Each structure stands twice: as C-alpha cells, then as structure tokens.
Amino acid sequence: MNHRRNTCGQAYALSVLTPIRDGQEAPLVRCLNDLPEGTGSPLASVAGTHIARWVVIGDVVYEGAGQRRPDHLSAGRLLFTSNFDGPLEPYLQRLCTGLAEVADRIWGHCSGYPGRADPGAFAAYLRSHQLECSLFFAAYGGRTVEQVEHSLTTRRDVIDFALRAQRMGAAELQSAFREVFAA
Amino acid sequence: MPNIEGRATAITVLTPVKRGGPLLLWLVFWAGRNITQTLEKLEKLSFIHFARWAVIKRFPDENGGERLNHSYLIFESNFNGAWEQYIDAFSEVVRLRMQAIWGTSYGFPGPLPVEPFKAYIRHNEFVANHYYSAYAGATTTEIISAARVEPALEELKARAATMDAASFKVAFGEFLTKVQRDL
Numbered sequence A: 001m002n003h004r005r006n007t008c009g010q011a012y013a014l015s016v017l018t019p020i021r022d023g024q025e026a027p028l029v030r031c032l033n034d035l036p037e038g039t040g041s042p043l044a045s046v047a048g049t050h051i052a053r054w055v056v057i058g059d060v061v062y063e064g065a066g067q068r069r070p071d072h073l074s075a076g077r078l079l080f081t082s083n084f085d086g087p088l089e090p091y092l093q094r095l096c097t098g099l100a101e102v103a104d105r106i107w108g109h110c111s112g113y114p115g116r117a118d119p120g121a122f123a124a125y126l127r128s129h130q131l132e133c134s135l136f137f138a139a140y141g142g143r144t145v146e147q148v149e150h151s152l153t154t155r156r157d158v159i160d161f162a163l164r165a166q167r168m169g170a171a172e173l174q175s176a177f178r179e180v181f182a183a
Numbered sequence B: 001m002p003n004i005e006g007r008a009t010a011i012t013v014l015t016p017v018k019r020g021g022p023l024l025l026w027l028v029f030w031a032g033r034n035i036t037q038t039l040e041k042l043e044k045l046s047f048i049h050f051a052r053w054a055v056i057k058r059f060p061d062e063n064g065g066e067r068l069n070h071s072y073l074i075f076e077s078n079f080n081g082a083w084e085q086y087i088d089a090f091s092e093v094v095r096l097r098m099q100a101i102w103g104t105s106y107g108f109p110g111p112l113p114v115e116p117f118k119a120y121i122r123h124n125e126f127v128a129n130h131y132y133s134a135y136a137g138a139t140t141t142e143i144i145s146a147a148r149v150e151p152a153l154e155e156l157k158a159r160a161a162t163m164d165a166a167s168f169k170v171a172f173g174e175f176l177t178k179v180q181r182d183l
Helices: A025-033 A088-099 A101-107 A119-128 A145-167 A170-181 B021-034 B038-044 B083-093 B095-102 B114-124 B140-160 B165-182
Strands: A011-019 A049-057 A077-085 A135-138 B008-016 B048-056 B072-080 B130-133
Touching: A011 A088, A011 A119, A011 A135, A011 B048, A025 A049, A025 A101, A049 A145, A049 B008, A049 B048, A077 A088, A077 B048, A077 B072, A088 A101, A088 A119, A135 B021, A135 B038, A145 A170, A145 B140, A145 B165, A170 B140, A170 B165, B008 B083, B008 B114, B008 B130, B021 B038, B021 B048, B021 B095, B048 B140, B083 B095, B083 B114, B140 B165
Parallel strands: none
Antiparallel strands: A011 A077, A049 A077, A049 B130, A135 B048, B008 B072, B048 B072
C-alpha cells in the first residue's frame, strides 16, 4: 500500500471494501438506512472525519454486449470511504472507539470481521481490505476538520459584524470589534 | 436522503475496465499526479470537496482477493450542488481527462454529448446507504473563502491593539475591502 497515493495535504482517503456474509445484504442495508443522520450520525463521534459514507454493492454492473464477459461477485461488498485528517493508524483507532457498538452492528455483517473488542484486530481487518487510490483530490487538504469549522464560524461572525457595523461611529466600532473578536 | 447530506452530494461509480485498460489508467493517473494539471483542473471545479479514483484488480476478501474477468474502476466524489450540474461541469471542464480515464471502461459513451454520459454514470452508480459530512451546511467555496478571512482578521486584530478609533475605522474598511469577495 502506497499511502502517499491516499494523501492530499494532510487529508487521507480511506477506501475499504469488505465481503458481505451470505444472506446478510438486506439486513445490512436496513442497518445502514436506520442510522441517524447529520450530527446524530455515528461518524460524528469519530474525530477528524470530514466526509464519509457506507455503500452496499450487491454486484458489479454488466455493460451489455460490448463487454467481453459478464462478471459476478461471489459475495456483495460493503464499501466504506472516509476523507479524514491523517495519518491512517490513529484514525483506525478513533473509528474503533468512536463508532463503538455501531462498528460491530455494521461490519458484523461482513466475512472475517473480528469485532472491535481487540482494536488491533479491528484495524488490521480494515487495512487488509483497503484499496489504494490511484488519484485523490482534496480541495482544502491542508485543513483539519477543526480548522475548517473554526474558520467557517469566524467568517460568519465577520459577516454578522460587518452588517451590524454599517452605521457605527469610530469609537463604537472599535469597542464592538474588541468585544466580538477579543482584540 | 441517500447521497445527500445538507449541501453535500455523494457519487459512487464502479465500471468494468477493458483489457489493457489498467496499464493505460496507470499512465493516466501517474500523469495526473506528476505531470498534467488534473488536480488544478479539479480545483477549478470549485464545488468538489474530495474526489478519488482507484483501480480494483482483486476485490478484497479473506483469501487473497477475488479476481473477476475484468479490473474495475471506482470513482467517488463529494460535491455541493445538483448532480446534473456536476456532470455538466465535469464534461465541459475536464473533458479530455474524463475521456482518458473512463475511455478505458466498457460502455463509456464519451463526455459529450452530456446526456449519454449522464445515463452511463446513472447506470453504474451506487447509492450511499449512509452519508456524513462534518460541515454539511458549507460549500467548498465557503470553506476556502473562510480560510482566507481568518488570517486577514488576525492581522487586523494584531494591528488594532495600538490604533485609535479613527485609524481603526479606516483599517476596518480596508479589511472589508480585502475580504469582501470571501464574505
């Protein structure tokens, strides 16, 4: 695995493809669809996660007569991808602890999953099913989740303050600025 | 909603690669990483947060990986805005690169005209069963803009400490002029 190919700035692209156990595809889809969204998502508890997803791939798609031969997977696959603040190893630990029992609920549908009780085995399982990126693009790969969130808050504060400040005199402006931005 | 979290949209596409395609893709992606301005071009598509491509020669499993009749190309992107507009922009701005990448896949009709290209993407797309973004309300442009506002504000704060009110009002006006495009 060439980890540099999974990296853009400090951002890391994790792609994990695990085989789904026989007969477990529908329960897995239900499990994923039932997860809370937004700030309630279990991924919100995994620090450093910018954007991530789980995708159930039942089988590969056949392109029709132009394709030499059709393909079929012997087992469906669960794709997990995450764009996070690297490096990989601490993130795998954060996944194990942050997802907690949800990790078992999800990957428990997959063959060979060792469970999260042994964090080392959990990390090894994800690493052994990892894909290497051929090309990874991150528009703001130099910025951590914390930095992104902080600068977005600052930008909103500046916009709000600029609107409020339109009719302020010099002394009031300076005083209000010091108050809002702790200058 | 599948594939959508706040203002972020997910796309996941898996396509079978023609014989000889993996070697061509190796060259195209090597060039994308080292020579051509692929990443800069993607940056111009200012609505992409993160994107990745990976070539799958074996689908990971417990037995060294499952080899199908073909290798597969997986593409994932995280962007803000509508799916249709995203594909439109992709086919216009990075047309040659899309041709070079997906031209190695069976069934690819070319990036233009765009309707067959959209049909091809839809045919090979998988829906995200769970999708998470740490800052779902923010667009890529807002995040990059916010990263420029923050240091400008810090600079003003540092200067403001020694200014009288009249000088500060002037400096604040200059600050707003400097960051107005980012607000």
